[in-house]
Amino acid sequence: DTAVSQTPKYLVTQMGNDKSIKCEQNLGHDTMYWYKQDSKKFLKIMFSYNNKELIINETVPNRFSPKSPDKAHLNLHINSLELGDSAVYFCASSQDLTGGEQFFGPGTRLTVL
């Protein structure tokens, strides 16, 4: 009974391709996030959604398009992949926007060749 799950765990693709990463949470939380962890392990917020509504778009290129079909899902679609997109992408969720426990998924390691 995984709380926050992501698929796939690993994604290897060529430059210029389009790919998607899926995220689901079964915690009944209202808020979901995407974070990016670079090769130096630095973690930075990309997007947050609350009740399917976009709250944060942290100056992410518009090649990245999140989609939240319902509160339990937040998917990340990336167009025209570039070498610099190689990173680990983490999905997370929290009860709401005020703080408290924020749980992370296992991560998706994206490698762009």
Place this chain on the structure above:
Amino acid sequence: GEDVEQSLFLSVREGDSSVINCTYTDSSSTYLYWYKQEPGAGLQLLTYIFSNMDMKQDQRLTVLLNKKDKHLSLRIADTQTGDSAIYFCASVTGSSNTGKLIFGQGTTLQVKP
């Protein structure tokens, strides 16, 4: 802007106590967190503290918060080799009401047998 800083590396002997330090700049931070990341794994929420608390203890973990100095620490008692990991400090601010976490760079804890 908001910033969270940590020292990058700490080495201790098994059985000793470890203290990992963190400073943050946003005085309106409402929650402060410690996450653990083992090699190749996701982020595990270890503990978090609300900004009106000075201390929180949970088994071998003790969190101390000095709001005046904007300093957070994580003490691990009786450190074990299984505690070897990267530890991330993070803060969330109530002022923006976005729920986004601002992460430190991570402290790599090395536990020597």
